[in-house]
Amino acid sequence: MSDAAEGPDRAEHEVPGRHDDMVQLLDQHGVRREHPEHEVDLEPEELLGLLRDMVVLRRLDTEGEALQRQGQLGLWVGTRGQEGAQVGSAQATRRQDHVFPTYRDHGAALARGIDPVHVLSLFRGVDHGGWDPVEHGVHPYTLVIAAQLLPAVGYGMGVQRDGAVGTGDPARDTAVVAYLGDGATSQGEASEALNWAAVFQAPVVFFCQNNQWAISEPVARQSTVPLHRRAEGAGMPGVLVDGNDVLAVLAVTRAALERARSGGGPTFIEAYTYRMGAHTTADDPTRYRLSAETEAWREKDPIDRFRTYLRSEGILDDDYEAALDAEADEFAARLRAGVIALVDPEPVSMFDHAYAEPHPQVLAERDEFLAAWEQHDREAHGELVGGAS
Ligand SMILES: Cc1ncc(C[n+]2csc(CCOP(=O)(O)OP(=O)(O)O)c2C)c(N)n1
16 A cells, blocks of 8 residues: 555655555455465454453553643653554563663553553552563663663573573564664664664564654655665564554564564564644644645554454444543543552652662662751751741
8 A cells, every 4th residue: 555655745854765565454444454474363352352451541641641731740751543553563572572762662561461540650659660571571661762772672681591492382473573663763772773683683572662753854865765664674574454454464563573582583564654633742743844744644553454444344342432432431431540649759768669779879879868858858947947937
């Protein structure tokens, strides 16, 4: 399919190049397509599960934005429009796989069982994002662009050396998913990570969500060739998938993960999608992009498209929709209550998790901080006392 990238509606800032190799199993009108290499065969319950995950993720986004506007969060990083890419890719992972997310990959966090209140606690500023990475197989969010990519490759190489790749045991063979954005491909670390992964045949799937913008910088300022074609230069397959087609994303990511787990090496996936909202709640996208562009992408909405398909197959009906709405409402209510109930941490607690074991420099910094804090307290108290006398 080429309607997003070719022809008269291709926006000026998009990277020129042929996109007719884009894997798609549902066209933008929700009509099912065959693909010679990539297929998925899911039970109706599994299909409904994908819809549910996308609807709940969108609700998380709506609530996150509302909570930020109400002053309950310092910032919110939205996912609207990227539900197909995130849910499809995360649902392709297995329990033993390990995921390295960015700050926007809430769909991956939810899919891997992380409490959404925990995700929001980071954006409330009461937590550093410290869920247990081992329990969930999800590293903490990375806010420094591309900084997660080399650790992801290192983790993959570790898995390889632990003998958990290519054993043929589906419960043991392990892969890594490294999420990145289109803007992140401009960082030197991205090139280093791709090269290392290819040279060492690390079991890593680079899942790049090309949402067209790196804040206000369009993708054409990041690359002169479509992003997935960079993989060839690094020495790994690059696959372009319609990121708003949850089925195609699931199929492509499953295949890439299977390849990685079996010892076949890394793959780079470009999920062609769009960020419908602002970069974060601190951003105003009307300053750098046209509403006509956003409107054109609205037509390709991953949830509407999938819903249309499920309805046409008779898998989705009004009763399920009503139950799903009720579930999303309940999810939202739990989220709001959970976020508002979060307790501010002791300021000194920020030193607690820097290292697994006590570290002399961190302990010294902690003492220094405590002394300054107490001094500040004394002065504030003194001032009050002084002012009253
Ligand atoms: C190393 C580094 N440089 C700059 C920034 C500021 N910054 C935050 S988000 C962002 C854009 C990232 O765009 P992209 O990788 O496409 O991901 P998206 O936010 O679109 O999901 C930038 C430049 C940063 N966080 N880290």
